[in-house]
Amino acid sequence: MTLGFTLPDRFGSQALGGCYAPETLVQPLLDLEAAFRSALMDPAYMAELKAELRHFVGRPTPLTPAPRLAAQLGLKALFLKREDLTHTGAHKINNALAQALLARRMGKHEIIAETGAGQHGVATAAACARLGLSCTVYMGVTDMARQAPNVARMRLFGAKVEPVEAGQGTLKEAVNEALRAWAARCDRAHYILGSALGPHPFPTLVRTFQTVIGEEARAQILEQAGGLPEVVIACAGGGSNGLGLLVPFLGDRLQRIAVEAGGHGPDLGEHAARLDGGRMGVLHGCKTLLLQDDHGHTAETASISAGLDYPALGPELAALILDGKVEVRRASDEEALSGARLLCQAEGILPALESSHALALLPTLAAEGAATVLLGLSGRGDKDLSTYQSRSGL
């Protein structure tokens, strides 16, 4: 007998995902799946979500042609899906808002969230303020230091930011602490996980609320360019942005690429490239590709980008990669900084460090002969100004 979920909870030929949760969280996860399914079938919920995405988030986001950068690189055309122009400045708000509406519908008025770069934390704090929910965000102390503007934003929105000192003080530890907090308050709190990972149903829930990115982008590029691109590319930390953009293109004949953080070196502990040295393992409630040591302890990771600095790849994206439906590349810290510089100077757009990892691949794609590229610009770079200033004098 399995746990009794209704939606598929495993992905791909290697059955990634699953629900590896402590028993205390199993019933809350079953309840969440039921609430999610019923909300998707409820016209009132869907109408409210659609209205909020339009009037609060600012959807649809534009698909911006980048002709100067395309010409400079030798591409025929480059299109940017502008999640950086959403309210709060990254794609994270799509999921945060949808889950906050779901929480309210479940009668849960306390929200718990984790955050790495702070974009999911800010988005959740904003959604909670908008809906009148209380909000506590767990954030590693390293990330709080390097993404300080986002800490201030969350606090302005009335959220409590709980510093997590354990380990490296990054996203992994923040998720640990959020899961613990949820176990203690699951009778009254909802946990808004920000990436397409965690125990079922979270990966499916987050992907469902993020595919709006790719659905819009696909319709927009058909209209603006008169056809599909050769390449669709997005950065991938846990995978919410990668899946959100790439999944709606799965049925198309084109190259789908997810870019991982290459960090500052090839050895374990120097990067967050799960396809290089990651092995199948279980972390934070799901089975997926995981950077780990020989003992099954989670490895340390490194990336200039807090949002990509995570040891596991979301299970659905990992499955798509392992089954050959999505290609994976990596960009180093330095390459990401170069990618950001390219976009700033050619198009007047300041990308988040996460998105810059996808931008970093553009010269390679041009050299490989790609003509038209659609790139997911997952967030804006205001939060990263201090890193840009200190690392590249932008």
Add this chain to the structure above:
Amino acid sequence: MNPLLPFLMAGDPSLEALPGLLSAAKALGLEAVELGLPHSDPIADGPVLQAAAHRAIQRGATPLRVLQSLAGITDSPDVVLFTYLNPLLQLGAAELKRLLAPTPVRALLVVDLPFGEEPAFEAELRAAGYPMVPLLAPTTTLDRARQLLAERPDPGEEAPFAQRFAYVVARLGVTGTGQGLDLKPVAARVADLLSLTSRPLAVGFGLSDPRSLTAVRRLGATPVIGSALVQELAKGLGLREALAARLVDDL
């Protein structure tokens, strides 16, 4: 009835101290101890056991070294290995069975493995004599509890406590001492569960003083003492002294 199920963190205060602690537990007449395998990401543990796991890992208490250090130990109660799934998965069932064979480990309590998520792995270990302990949380409905107790069945009265008991999680949240566990819902819960099963029950999470341990025993269940004991042992006390220090006055 087994009067107490103490939790020890392997490698804290040290792996060298482990045989002495196990021997002391046996001398106290305890039928079983829970032994924590230190993990990098203990999502079900509170600050005390997180810190203990961290110290143990720093001292080199890897899963392999912990299991090797248990090999050949006979002066010990039955050991219930308390662990997260990933280190076991990385060893694989065959290697795990080989490592467990010469140890006093008689059951596994895998915090993040609900029944059904790794059926082949679980079945292979059970067949080799390492059943998984069923966990019953405050959020577990009675229907689900009935199902869990059937899926991880009682091997029968001849089997030792370690292989028979179900673990009742006394409150929401993670392991740890907490402030003043409310025993009223625990009493109701244990009564409900005793109506479902005749197997022994252990109650843990949040028990840290003699009063609550005694109260759990009066319910007909075995109290688990974890964080409070680990804190005392970390000071270098022996098991008997650590228990006497603040926990147990009636063993």
